[in-house]
Amino acid sequence: MSATETTARVPPSVRTSPRSRSIWLWQLSLAAVIVILTLAIVVLAPEQIAAPTTAAGIALILVFTVMALILPWDRIGRATIAVLPLADILAIGLIAYGDDLRFGYLSVFPLAWLASHFRSAGSSSRSGSSRRSSWRMP
Structure with missing residues (x-):
């Protein structure tokens, strides 16, 4: 057997686009942070899991994670992808609502995702004027 015959070939349907991998990551x-924090809540403050908003937020994050793994992201428009991190922010808001444990900081994950995915959307042209600031420090 030659070297090309022994290497496993991945069918085209199994290959993933860089966009899909980025969304999955x-x-x-x-989801991993939410699972770890949920386990910590169960151990340290089990009454908090019984709060309807906390349970709903955790369930939504898990549902969104399954959706992220199932959806064909390379066939979905770039702007539509922003719906998932925005929905994550909403779910994190549910977890943090009426909570003494302050989980609002978890919004950093979807915000960083939006910033990395749409980093060129808000930037100006690359001309010399965009590099200079129009104001000066006193």
């Missing part, structure tokens, strides 16, 4: 990172 961001969403799975958030």
Whole structure:
């Protein structure tokens, strides 16, 4: 057998786009943190899990994670992708609502995702005028 015959070939349907991998990594990172924090809540403050907003927020993050793994992101428009991190922010808001544990900081994950995915959307042209500031420090 030659070297080309022994290497495993991945069918085209299994290959993923860089966009899909990026979405998976961001969403799975958030889901992993949510799972770890949920386990910590169960151990340290079990009454908090019984709060309807906390349970709903955790469930939504897990549902969004499954959706992120299932959806064909390379066939979805770039702007539509922003719906998932915005929905994550909403779910994090539910977790943090009426909570003494302050989980609002978890919004950093979807915000960083939006910033990295749409980093060129808000930038100005690359001309010389965009590099100079129009105001001066006193």
